[in-house]
């Protein structure tokens with residue numbers, strides 16, 4: 040009986056959740072399973088696309104004239120049963136298309152790259168053919184072709200004078216290394232050596248080595264060890280002395296040696312927490328724990344011992360941390376405890392490294408996975424515990440399709456594997472803390488720092504008063520005094536510049552003109568390192584203007600407080616201090632982040648000046664001072680979460696001070712000294728903040744009291760986007776209950792990005808059983824209504840902006 044595969048195809052311009060059916064070729068000998076990648080013909084003509092087998096069924100009589108699968112890319116599924124089941128759930132809860140969910144789960148190396156090839160058609164004249172193709176039978180259509188040639192080929196294509204074919208290329212490839220082993224017994228090698236000319240020293244060395252070599256070694260290692268060239272090895276292979284073969288090796292992203300560590304003796308609170316988590320692992324309970332521990336309370340040690348227990352039970356463990364490349368310290372700690380059993384997944388790896396780590400997990404060779412957001416899709420089986428460090432971090436939510444939150448995926452996997460999840464933080468998200476209040480999550484507390492060290496003393500500096508004394512300075516007198524004290528004592532300081540929504544720009548003093556991006560409604564940012572103006576949204580770049588483009592005045596000035604500018608000011612104030620700067624510019628190169636932290640850890644600098652990057656996870660014993668240069672930037676955002684963000688950030692960064700023997704001190708510079716988020720960050724009183732903020736959320740009908748969905752319509756024509764969002768608003772009004780609240784429609788906070796206009800609305804609701812179906816209906820309608828109009832749905836958005 041012929042079989043049919045239902046395939047989710049990868050056609051970006053034609054989004055659909057419906058699988059397409061294809062005949063499975065009778066010649067295929069291995070079974071075709073869900074989760075395997077295939078190449079299938081699509082549409083008219085010879086276009087080929089990649090797809091994922093979704094289901095397989097027997098051919099039924101109603102299915103005729105099905106196309107046949109072209110080829111199968113995998114011998115076994117690249118997405119296992121768990122991930123395929125999850126994809127269906129994730130697509131429906133994030134309002135994403137199944138294909139984008141499937142692709143998100145895979146490492147980049149397994150995503151298809153498409154190549155376009157042009158071949159001459161029948162109607163093409165010989166002269167044109169000769170001019171365009173020369174002696175070649177086909178040409179690859181890439182943007183590397185000269186524009187004129189590319190355009191000519193395209194117009195010929197429209198006239199059917201040439202054909203265009205698509206080919207699917209898989210980028211994933213294993214790294215191979217040549218191995219060498221002796222091919223003859225010792226006596227024969229001995230005999231070969233005796234026949235050598237006396238001048239053949241290298242060959243003699245090689246034979247000596249082969250006589251004692253017991254294990255295969257890699258050819259490059261052997262060449263290096265004996266100081267011979269590859270020609271010598273090849274010659275030896277030709278003579279039959281040795282055998283060479285290729286074997287697969289993994290690219291190791293963490294070649295640096297790590298120090299092996301032993302479990303620490305836990306304090307009572309840690310002990311209670313570890314015991315509760317271990318019991319849930321052992322009894323296969325899907326408990327969600329909220330591990331609420333002040334900064335420096337030893338949460339990491341709790342994670343490590345919970346993981347150790349899972350491994351002892353023969354199970355595996357998943358540990359999520361925010362933006363892992365930013366916290367090499369944490370990776371070091373996990374590796375130090377579990378060594379080679381650890382795989383690391385994060386965006387700082389090369390595609391090849393990531394692919395190799397992924398395969399080590401897939402093959403069961405790595406038993407502990409540490410990674411950032413997308414590591415939540417690691418193909419780990421038999422999970423015994425899932426850990427999510429700094430669970431309140433916004434980076435766990437993906438702000439692109441599919442707009443998933445890693446916490447939701449972690450909870451789904453815990454139900455699938457019947458294992459506990461540990462959500463850890465010094466400042467839990469309001470949502471999680473509220474669930475603990477209702478006993479949906481089990482709360483575990485680490486109320487004090489290890490060794491009973493006190494939390495650092497926090498001083499609030501009122502910048503409105505400071506400003507009256509010395510107008511131009513970023514640094515207040517008390518903070519400057521404290522920094523000088525640290526320099527005198529040989530202790531270290533962290534200085535944080537809060538850069539969210541805040542950067543250097545150029546303004547004309549005569550007419551007030553601000554240089555803006557031609558594609559987006561946002562001012563361009565000044566970058567001194569590249570001497571250019573850049574758009575942070577679309578990447579547009581242009582030279583720094585010398586005269587005002589508007590009034591031609593020469594009085595054009597730099598504004599704002601970029602980290603570079605603050606660094607320059609600091610150097611002037613403290614010429615003898617050694618300063619390291621950490622921001623997007625100084626950490627762009629691979630490994631730069633790690634290097635900066637290592638230098639700081641080795642006391643090669645007195646001051647680490649950085650953006651939010653330095654706020655979390657760092658554990659340096661000699662840091663006794665933390666300075667926050669501008670606490671207010673997040674507070675100024677018109678968003679319901681701005682107080683929560685501010686409180687979290689200030690508490691986290693304060694927690695970097697005084698973590699070992701020496702007590703810590705913190706200075707927070709602010710223009711809103713009386714704001715409750717700043718006052719409560721001063722006392723580092725999370726529980727009071729929780730109660731205060733919950734009251735306000737209750738009054739304003741905000742999450743976690745209400746659920747929220749944000750809808751955005753965008754188009755290259757403003758009118759189209761605006762009409763679409765108003766139409767959607769009307770349908771929602773009609774389809775939802777009276778209790779649902781719709782905010783908007785309004786233009787989005789940044790109304791134009793990359794030449795597209797954005798309009799949005801937010802739905803707040805408590806219970807709307809119809810909502811999900813209605814949203815899917817609206818999504819499909821809009822997609823059909825006009826090509827290019829895009830509707831994005833963000834379920835539980837991180838912000839309403």
Ligand SMILES: Nc1ncnc2c1ncn2[C@@H]1O[C@H](COP(=O)(O)OP(=O)(O)OP(=O)(O)O)[C@@H](O)[C@H]1O
Pocket residue numbers: 303304305306309332333334335336337338339340464465489655656657658694695698
């Ligand atoms: N039981 C223990 N005995 C001795 N030292 C410990 C113990 N537990 C943890 N520590 C040490 O205390 C320090 C702080 O611990 P850790 O970094 O895990 O805190 P944390 O709770 O994750 O803090 P943060 O939220 O600020 O990142 C670390 O240097 C760690 O090695």
Ligand SMILES: [Zn+2]
Pocket residue numbers: 556557558559574575576577578579793
């Ligand atoms: Zn732009």
Ligand SMILES: [Zn+2]
Pocket residue numbers: 547548549550551552587588589590591592
């Ligand atoms: Zn001007």
